[in-house]
Amino acid sequence: MSMTGNGLPLQLCDNGWIRVKVPLPFSLRYVNSYLLPEGEGWTLIDPGLHTPEAAALWTEVLGGLSVTAGQINQIVLTHQHPDHYGLAGWFQEQSGAPVYMSREAHRYATRLWGEDRSFDRELTGQFRQHGMPDVLLEQIAGHLASFVERVSPQPNVTYIEEGMSMMFGGRTWELLHTPGHASGHICFYDHTGLDMICGDAVLPGITPNISLVPGEHPDPLQQFLDSLNRLSGLEVGMAYPGHREPFAGFRGRVQDLITHHEQRLQLxxxxxxxxxxxYELCERLFGARTMGSAHNLRFAMSETLAHLEHLVQKGRAAAVQDGSGLFRYVRAAV
Ligand SMILES: [Zn+2]
Ligand SMILES: [Zn+2]
Structure with missing residues (x-):
């Protein structure tokens, strides 16, 4: 049921949760936040990116639902990407609620937006070594810096990890470490109700971005495929993703993503x-439209490198560095 009568982008899910479509200034358009009722309070999953529009929407949504900030008992994050993590601190300031995320995810958030923001230089340095022109590197550096205010204030975090279970929405959730899309990504699975809160590990209609980034896992695509293989063994009724619509057919979607990457690797x-x-390969794969936005370009480039490095790890390609430090990839001799 869509609660569009009041003009707010809310949906009441069949299981009684409230899905809030929180706006994003990117082509993804919105992130799904979920409010799960429990007694007098609520658990908030992945509150969204901190923009004035998103904060104004939340103020209106909570007012419309007659929920006070103090009724938010806990804030749970699937992962640290700014479109999920950005408003966690803003909510924590108002509610005093604990913010739960994995240690790995928090470590990465600190690399990106902590005091010493060396990550930006490391990422643009990596892109330079892979042939990206300086003019685009500057755009990407500016774009990365623009995220600091969109994740501020940053929350005090309480760590969660696989092996723990959490109670929220009146149910017990098993935590599944599912890296690949993001370091330390966690899915939440209720094996009694068969619901899965899958963050961006599995998305309907779009393939989750897989990025090779400096200082993180050398083969994130392998991590992702391992996570998918594991998830494909679980019985899931409804999956609640970070983007697009909640969906049935979870196993089929997981299989589609595995096939997508196998085909992409062959291509x-x-x-x-x-x-x-x-960079040359990224241009060929993603085309001019993607290359026109610093945001899309960054993810296209990191995803291209993730596939290339996976081929290298599997012995299907080799990376050769020339005297100027530039890397080129070539198919392995058969
Ligand atoms: Zn993400
Ligand atoms: Zn996301």
Whole structure:
């Protein structure tokens, strides 16, 4: 049921949760936040990116639902990407609620937006080594810096990890470490009710971004495939993703994502007959439309490098560095 009568982007899910579509200034358009009722209070999952529009929407939503900030008992994060994590501190300031996320995820958030923001230089340095022109590197550096205010104030975090279970929404949730899309990503699974809160590990209609980034796992695509293989063994009725609509057919969707990456790897391998830089390949794979936005370009480039490095790890390609430090990839000799 859609509660559009009051003009707010809310949906009451069949299980009684409230899904709030929190706006994003990117092509993803919105992130799903979920409010789960429990007694007099609520658990908030993935509150969204901190923009004035998103904060204004939340103020209106809570007012419309007659929920006070003090009724938010806990804030639970699937992962640290700013579109999920950004408003956690803002909510914590108002509610005093604990913010739960994995240690890995928090470590990465600190690398990106902590006092020493060396990550931006490391990422643009990596892109330079893979052939990205300086003018685009500058755009990406500016874009990265623009996120600091969109995740501020940052929350005090309480760590959660696989092996723990959590109570929220009147149910017990098993925590599943599902890295690949993000370091330390956690899915929440209720094996009695068969619901899965899957963050961005599994999305309907779009493939979760897989990024090779400096200082994190050297083969994030392998991590992602391992996570998917694990998730494919679980019985799930409804899945509640970070973007797009809640969906049934979870196992089928997981299988589609595995197939997508297998096909993508074959395609890329076929394009490595002659040595190419990651940037040249990114241009060929993603085209001009993606390359026009610093946000999309960053993810397209990191995703291209994730596939290339996976091929290297599997012995299907080799990376060769020239005297100027530039890397080129070429198919492994058969
Ligand atoms: Zn994400
Ligand atoms: Zn997301």
């Amino acid at each position: 890329i391998e076929g394009l490595l007959e002659k040595p190419v830089t990651g």
